[in-house]
Amino acid sequence: MRKVLIVDDAKSNRVILKTILSKDYDLIEAEDGKEALTIMHRNYRLLSAIVLDLMMPVMDGYEVLSAMRDNVSLAQIPVIVVTASADDDSRVKALALGANDFVTKPFHPDIIRHCLRNNISLRETASIMNAIQKDKLTGVFTREAFFSKVSELVRDHGSGTFVLTCFDIDNFKLINDQYGAVVGDKILRGIGTNIKTIFEELDGVCGRISGDNFAGIYPNTPEAEEFIEKNRDRAMLSAARDINMSYSVGRYVINDVTLSASSMYDRAYIAKQSVKGLYDRHLAYFDEDMLNNLVQEQQITNEMDAALKKKQFEVWFQPQVNSANGAIIGAEALVRWRHPVRGLISPGIFIPIFERNGFIYELDKEVWEQTCQYIRKWIDEGLDPVPVSVNISRCDIFREDLILVIEGLVERYGITKNLLRLEITESAFETATDHIVTVVKQLIERGFTIEIDDFGSGYSSLNTLKDVPAHVLKLDMKFLNNSGHDDRGGNIVESVVRMAKWIGMSVLAEGVETQEQADFLKSVGCNYIQGYLYARPMPEAGYLEYVELLQKETSMQTLETIEHLNNRSFWDPKSIDTLIFNSYVGAACVVEYKNGHLELLRTNKKFSLEVGSMDVVSELTHLNQPIRKLSESYHKVLLSCITKAIETSKEETCEVSLKKLNDKEEVRFLVAARTIANTNDRWLLYCTVSNITAQYRINEALTETNGMLTLLADSIPGGIATYEYKNGDISIVYYNDGFCKTLGYTKKEYDELSKKSVSSCIFKEDFHIIEEQLVNLLGGTKTIECVYRIQTKQGECRWLMHRAQIISRRKDAIHINSVFLDVTDEYTKETNLSTGDTSKKCDSTGGEA
Amino acid sequence: MNEQQRRVLTLRDTDINAAIYRCCNDEKLYGKLMRDFLTDKTMSELMIAVQVASWDEAFTAAHALKGLAGNLGFVPLMHSTGKLVVTIRGGRTLEIPEAVTEVRSCYRDITDAIRQYLSYEE
Numbered sequence: 001m002r003k004v005l006i007v008d009d010a011k012s013n014r015v016i017l018k019t020i021l022s023k024d025y026d027l028i029e030a031e032d033g034k035e036a037l038t039i040m041h042r043n044y045r046l047l048s049a050i051v052l053d054l055m056m057p058v059m060d061g062y063e064v065l066s067a068m069r070d071n072v073s074l075a076q077i078p079v080i081v082v083t084a085s086a087d088d089d090s091r092v093k094a095l096a097l098g099a100n101d102f103v104t105k106p107f108h109p110d111i112i113r114h115c116l117r118n119n120i121s122l123r124e125t126a127s128i129m130n131a132i133q134k135d136k137l138t139g140v141f142t143r144e145a146f147f148s149k150v151s152e153l154v155r156d157h158g159s160g161t162f163v164l165t166c167f168d169i170d171n172f173k174l175i176n177d178q179y180g181a182v183v184g185d186k187i188l189r190g191i192g193t194n195i196k197t198i199f200e201e202l203d204g205v206c207g208r209i210s211g212d213n214f215a216g217i218y219p220n221t222p223e224a225e226e227f228i229e230k231n232r233d234r235a236m237l238s239a240a241r242d243i244n245m246s247y248s249v250g251r252y253v254i255n256d257v258t259l260s261a262s263s264m265y266d267r268a269y270i271a272k273q274s275v276k277g278l279y280d281r282h283l284a285y286f287d288e289d290m291l292n293n294l295v296q297e298q299q300i301t302n303e304m305d306a307a308l309k310k311k312q313f314e315v316w317f318q319p320q321v322n323s324a325n326g327a328i329i330g331a332e333a334l335v336r337w338r339h340p341v342r343g344l345i346s347p348g349i350f351i352p353i354f355e356r357n358g359f360i361y362e363l364d365k366e367v368w369e370q371t372c373q374y375i376r377k378w379i380d381e382g383l384d385p386v387p388v389s390v391n392i393s394r395c396d397i398f399r400e401d402l403i404l405v406i407e408g409l410v411e412r413y414g415i416t417k418n419l420l421r422l423e424i425t426e427s428a429f430e431t432a433t434d435h436i437v438t439v440v441k442q443l444i445e446r447g448f449t450i451e452i453d454d455f456g457s458g459y460s461s462l463n464t465l466k467d468v469p470a471h472v473l474k475l476d477m478k479f480l481n482n483s484g485h486d487d488r489g490g491n492i493v494e495s496v497v498r499m500a501k502w503i504g505m506s507v508l509a510e511g512v513e514t515q516e517q518a519d520f521l522k523s524v525g526c527n528y529i530q531g532y533l534y535a536r537p538m539p540e541a542g543y544l545e546y547v548e549l550l551q552k553e554t555s556m557q558t559l560e561t562i563e564h565l566n567n568r569s570f571w572d573p574k575s576i577d578t579l580i581f582n583s584y585v586g587a588a589c590v591v592e593y594k595n596g597h598l599e600l601l602r603t604n605k606k607f608s609l610e611v612g613s614m615d616v617v618s619e620l621t622h623l624n625q626p627i628r629k630l631s632e633s634y635h636k637v638l639l640s641c642i643t644k645a646i647e648t649s650k651e652e653t654c655e656v657s658l659k660k661l662n663d664k665e666e667v668r669f670l671v672a673a674r675t676i677a678n679t680n681d682r683w684l685l686y687c688t689v690s691n692i693t694a695q696y697r698i699n700e701a702l703t704e705t706n707g708m709l710t711l712l713a714d715s716i717p718g719g720i721a722t723y724e725y726k727n728g729d730i731s732i733v734y735y736n737d738g739f740c741k742t743l744g745y746t747k748k749e750y751d752e753l754s755k756k757s758v759s760s761c762i763f764k765e766d767f768h769i770i771e772e773q774l775v776n777l778l779g780g781t782k783t784i785e786c787v788y789r790i791q792t793k794q795g796e797c798r799w800l801m802h803r804a805q806i807i808s809r810r811k812d813a814i815h816i817n818s819v820f821l822d823v824t825d826e827y828t829k830e831t832n833l834s835t836g837d838t839s840k841k842c843d844s845t846g847g848e849a
Numbered sequence: 850m851n852e853q854q855r856r857v858l859t860l861r862d863t864d865i866n867a868a869i870y871r872c873c874n875d876e877k878l879y880g881k882l883m884r885d886f887l888t889d890k891t892m893s894e895l896m897i898a899v900q901v902a903s904w905d906e907a908f909t910a911a912h913a914l915k916g917l918a919g920n921l922g923f924v925p926l927m928h929s930t931g932k933l934v935v936t937i938r939g940g941r942t943l944e945i946p947e948a949v950t951e952v953r954s955c956y957r958d959i960t961d962a963i964r965q966y967l968s969y970e971e
Contacts, residue, residue: 010891010917012882019873055912084916084927085934106919106927107871 001026002048002120007036007064008082009056013105017051017082020109021116033059037067037074044073048120051112052099054083054090065097076127078119082107135208137185138192146207147261150217153205154264159257162204163220165228166268167236167249170276172212175243183240188212190239198231215265220253248272252286270294297353303339304350304359308366312338315370317388317543319535319550320508323518324527327553328546330387330421332510332530333371334537335363360393365405367391372413372420374540379415383544386552389421389451394428397439407446417446423453423474426464437467444469451508456496465499473500475526477511494524498592501525501679502601525594525680586610587689591673593642594682601684610669610691634658638671645673646683655692668696714738719820723804725778726813733815742800742822744792763789763797770802777804777816787823799827850876853969861925861962868922880970882921883963891917892956899949907945908937911952918959926955 004025008014014029021027028043030036033056040047054061061081068074081094084105091102100119103112133145141149153162169175169187176184192208195216199206204218218224236247250272254264271286284290307313317331337345354360368390378385396402410417422443428436440450451472452464465473475496500507509521512531521529535546581588581602587610590602634656641654651674657666670690677684713720719739724731740750743761753760762770766788773784785803792798804818850865858865872878891914898907915930933948 010889010913012885012889012917013920015878015882015885016871016920019875019878020871053916055909055916057909060909082916084912084919084931087935087938105916106867106922109871109873 003028003043003046004116005030005036005039005043005047005050007031007033007050007056007061008053010053013053013082013107016107017112020107020112021051024113025116032056033061033064033067036064040068040074040077044077047077048123049116050077050079051116052079052081054081054085054094062093062097065094065099069098076123078123080112080115080119082112135192138188138208138214140192140196140214141205141207143207143209146205146209146215147265149205149207150261150264153217154254154257154261160253160255161220162217162254163225163251164215164217164254164261164264164268165249165251166209166213166215166265166272167232167247168212168214168272169236170246170248172245175240175245179243183243187240187243187245191236194235194239198228198235202227209265213269215268217254246282248275249283250274250286251283267291296349300350300353301357301359304354304363307337307339308362312340313363313366313370314338314539315367315374316537316539318530318537319543319546320389320528320530321534321550322527322553323522323529325551325553327551328386329528329553330389331543331547332389332423332537333367333391335367336537355393355395358395361396361399364391364393364396368406368409368420372409372415375415375419376413378544383547384552385419386547387419387421387449389423391423391425391453394425397424397428397436402439403442403446406443406448417448421449421451421472423451424470425453426455433467437469440468440470444471453510456493465496465503465505470505472506472508474530475507475509477509477513477517477531490520490524493520493526497521497524497526498682501682502592502677502684525682527680585688587691589687589689590676591642591685591687592682593646593685596639598639598642607689610689641671642673642683642685645685646675646678649675655696666693667691668693710736718742718822719818721818721820722807723816723818724813725774725816730774739820742792742798742820743790744794744796749793761790761792763791765789773802773804777806778814787827797824798822799824850880851969851971854966857962857965857969858922861923861958863959863962864922864924868920871920871922879921880966884967886917886921887960887963889917895952896949899945902942904937904940904942904945908934911937914952923955923959926952926959929955 002025004021005028006014006017006021007030008017009031011031018027018029025048028039028047030039036050036052037059040050052061052064061083065079065081068077068079075098078100079098080101080103081091081099082103082105083090083094086104094102100122101115103115133141135142140146150162150164172184175187188208191214195206195214199216199218202218202224204216204224206214206216209215218228232249237245250268250270252264252267252271256264259267267286267290270290271284274290275281275284314336315333316336318334319328320330320332321327322329335347335351337347337350339345351360351363354363371388371390375385375388392402399405406420406422410420424436424440444450449472450468450470451474452468452470453474454476455464455473456476456478473496475493497507506528507526508528508530509517509526510530512518512521512529512533514533517531518529518533521527538546581604583605585604585606587607588604589600589607592599592601637654638656641652645652651672653670653672655668655670657668668691670692671687672690673685673687675683676686713736716736717738719742720734720736721732721739722734724733735747735750737747740747743750745753759767759770769786769788773786777784783803783805785801787799787801789797790800799822801821801823802818803821804816806814807817808815850869855865869876869879872882891910895907895910895914898904898910911930911933915927915934918924918926918930929948929951933945933952936944936948
């Protein structure tokens with residue numbers, strides 16, 4: 001039995017109502033509004049209707065109506081107002097507050113019964129309708145009800161007056177998988193509640209079409225548009241505060257009212273699908289091109305299987321050329337669809353469709369097989385083919401039999417693996433990188449050459465270079481085109497080329513169309529080029545004619561490294577090589593040398609400490625301004641050392657001085673350089689750097705002291721000389737100007753003479769004098785002194801007084817310091833005094849000289 | 850309901866048939882409701898409200914009394930309280946005493962009649 005609540009403060013009235021209604025209803029009573037609301041809150045699901053008196057103490061009927069209107073659940077319950085007043089004001093007021101019907105006192109039992117029955121029936125019918133029209137989960141219209149409402153609105157208002165929008169959560173299935181269906185449902189419920197409020201505010205309606213697909217219709221006015229834009233993020237995203245999600249929106253301005261609501265929705269849906277997966281766009285308006293594309297996609301999908309069977313897909317070849325010498329280094333196999341009706345269809349049209357529907361694997365396999373067939377044919381014809389690159393699509397990598405298929409093909413056609421290169425587009429590495437890297441490694445282990453395709457055309461990642469052990473990097477020229485010919489774009493390209501090379505990858509630029517681009521690429525060390533500048537893709541016959549004219553280069557030039565250098569590991573920040581470089585060697589750096597140009601590529605911590613400060617290092621490494629703090633002369637010294645190291649392939653050293661930043665003091669370094677790798681005209685050198693400033697200062701001081709001493713020695717009269725006695729031989733190691741002068745020579749002349757013999761000027765007869773004295777000196781005499789004759793350069797005989805003493809006595813040699821004085825005048829006087837003493841005459845045999 | 854009882858109510862213009870019909874022809878219930886009416890406080894609330902010139906409360910009480918009287922078939926009382934409701938709602942305070950006097954008179958008549966009615970119970 002349906003439950004009815006009677007609310008009247010007068011007991012008699014309640015009794016009468018109970019008497020009238022008790023046969024048909026299960027009745028609950030309340031004496032005032034407050035009690036009534038309490039009962040309603042407890043029983044709102046069970047109450048079929050309320051009979052409400054208007055005039056009551058505590059809380060009157062109007063207040064009860066008002067409170068019920070503010071509560072969604074209570075607002076659903078039909079209310080029959082009873083009052084003794086027959087005036088229109090109270091009726092209007094009560095009806096305005098949501099009363100469903102009105103009966104006056106005194107009661108007429110039949111009126112009250114019918115009134116109650118009709119209202120309950122109406123509400124129940126509405127509930128049933130609601131259950132059909134409203135989506136149980138979200139509370140918005142169901143698909144059918146929404147389309148019905150759209151039809152009504154469009155019929156009543158005409159073309160261009162409404163916008164149909166549809167939206168869904170990106171990757172909602174993932175949210176369901178990750179957080180569970182309960183959370184997923186909660187999000188959908190939240191969205192339903194939010195969008196219902198928004199569309200009702202705009203006098204529009206909304207519905208849930210399926211899953212997480214919602215749709216709404218609202219007036220095509222700037223105000224409505226603004227309101228939607230202002231609130232849509234909140235409506236969609238506040239439903240899941242802790243979950244990072246995005247959504248896509250498609251809109252169709254209804255300008256063809258002859259379409260069914262479902263077709264209108266389809267148009268909004270197509271617009272929405274056009275932004276799916278885009279990073280920077282989440283909203284699109286429908287235009288006719290979208291529909292045409294869809295129709296075209298459907299046509300292509302319908303025909304693709306038959307086209308494959310009928311061999312409508314052809315493989316064309318685009319040559320790859322070494323711009324340095326014009327030789328052909330390979331070709332890329334590209335697919336074309338020769339459609340019997342539409343003619344040649346560009347891959348730009350059908351490849352994206354095949355990528356979406358998964359047919360790409362079938363097509364790729366066809367291309368791989370045709371390519372292998374061609375290579376086999378060329379070998380059989382004795383043509384000595386260059387390698388051909390084939391594309392591997394992202395979807396292919398997830399096929400378990402990929403490696404088996406490719407290996408099977410090269411085996412079946414008996415071609416070597418180096419002739420079939422494999423191109424994997426860079427965007428493939430954006431997701432599921434681990435898996436793709438694993439597959440790439442397996443292919444490399446099996447001997448295939450891997451190329452990273454389209455690098456620079458999308459959101460290129462340096463991680464791709466780091467993680468993927470590919471052989472060739474195919475640089476997309478779109479990167480340069482997009483950034484213009486500014487320094488920035490050029491610098492980045494140069495850096496990418498360099499980075500790729502130093503980790504052992506060859507770089508090939510594709511999409512090169514102008515000589516200007518080719519010249520630039522050449523200037524940054526990228527000689528391998530593919531593009532319209534050299535050749536367009538062409539069928540086999542044209543390709544063979546093209547190849548015939550060119551010299552062939554079957555292997556791409558790659559990095560040459562010193563033995564045991566693992567170049568990838570060398571650049572890997574986590575490798576043992578890096579650990580050693582950073583922690584276990586002294587100050588070291590890696591520099592690149594190219595055409596007299598030096599650039600620092602890498603330094604370790606000790607280098608930073610030794611060289612001074614990071615500021616200095618940053619100055620040093622400033623792009624295109626390398627080694628700035630070196631003076632021109634030291635720069636030359638360093639360059640000379642580096643070029644010598646390149647020539648000899650051995651370690652070469654040099655000393656350079658560097659001024660610290662904000663510091664006038666010069667620091668002296670000993671640089672030892674050795675080549676570790678080379679590619680084309682670029683060389684990579686490993687340099688160790690030692691701070692030898694202290695030693696340098698000592699040496700400088702010594703040199704200065706020596707200079708002063710020499711000056712002093714040269715300025716005194718008489719000669720000074722230092723001899724070395726070693727293994728029974730005596731040689732002269734130092735003599736001053738005075739010594740040479742005494743003998744009648746210049747210092748340069750005596751240099752030549754002394755090489756022949758130390759004793760070349762001494763009279764033979766007087767040899768014994770110096771020999772005896774030398775024996776005495778070596779025997780322990782502290783100082784010896786003797787006089788003997790010498791013959792000067794001019795043939796003149798002179799008497800020399802020679803005084804000598806040992807200045808150092810080492811194990812292997814003894815150094816003797818000698819002072820000479822020309823005593824000829826004194827001796828001549830003595831001879832004049834005693835002419836009989838022939839020993840003091842100077843007329844005997846001259847010296848050896 | 851015996852003849853004496855019917856006569857005493859009819860004398861006061863009570864719509865006995867409608868009232869009994871409202872009670873689903875349960876005369877006993879009607880008799881009980883009349884007895885309850887004697888102890889109902891609505892009339893005394895109305896009088897207090899009028900004396901202290903609390904017109905909102907007077908209006909509510911008059912309205913309630915009108916409904917009660919209507920349901921029990923006390924036609925003169927229903928009309929007089931109806932008049933009072935209209936007078937109070939219209940803010941015609943000068944006319945209220947006269948309307949109240951009429952309500953009081955009708956109330957006295959019907960309560961006398963109910964007491965007589967009850968005295969004729971078998």
